[in-house]
Amino acid sequence: MKKRLEDHSVAAPLAKNLPLSNNQKLAPQGIHALSRTTPVSHIFVDEAQAALSSQRSPQPSVSKKVQPSGSLPLSAMSQVGASDRWLPRHMEETIRLSRKTKMTDVQPPPKAALAPAVATAKKYTTGPIDEIAQLSCSLLRQFVADPAGYASFLLDKFTTLQKDSYLLYLEAIDAFHESPLWQVYQQVVSDSLSQKQSIESLVSSKNPAYDGMTYPDFLSLVSVTSYLQI
Structure with missing residues (x-):
């Protein structure tokens, strides 16, 4: 042991x-x-x-930034000048957009250019009511040569409008009260009462305010007003 x-x-x-x-x-x-x-x-x-697993050390994964196909890196874009015409067209466009462009304020045009002068259109056509509103002694003589036909000319216009529409007939009467012919008629009657003169003597005086109205013209207007009761 x-x-x-x-x-x-x-x-x-x-x-x-x-x-x-x-x-x-x-x-x-x-x-x-x-x-x-x-x-x-x-x-x-x-x-x-x-032993092999102890010798191998894990390597950290590095993510690479993928550059789009057909484009240069930003560092290369900054070095490329505008005179480099050898680049493809789509690459030149990419470089041009990557650069900073100068912004300028947009100024509005002057007001005079925005609002040009508009010429007023003249009215060449008139309706029956417009014709009655523009009646005068001188214009009435252009339509009718004989003063004895003034009454029939005016009454035809009123009766035609009355048949078409009574509202148009009332508008025609209002237009006749605003016409220069009615204003002269009212002026002759007023002067005859104020001056205590006859109508015939007043219109024969050739007063320019009466627009050349004669005594037959005055009698024709009297017949029209009595018929229309205005």
């Missing part, structure tokens, strides 16, 4: 001085302890995988 212990104490330091193989250096002592029950080939495979 004592001899066996001595042999073991001598063999232990000798074993420490012996050179170790590569597999023995990589493998920990605990794994060799399992060699009694685990196959030796499996132990070495596990040791090799552990």
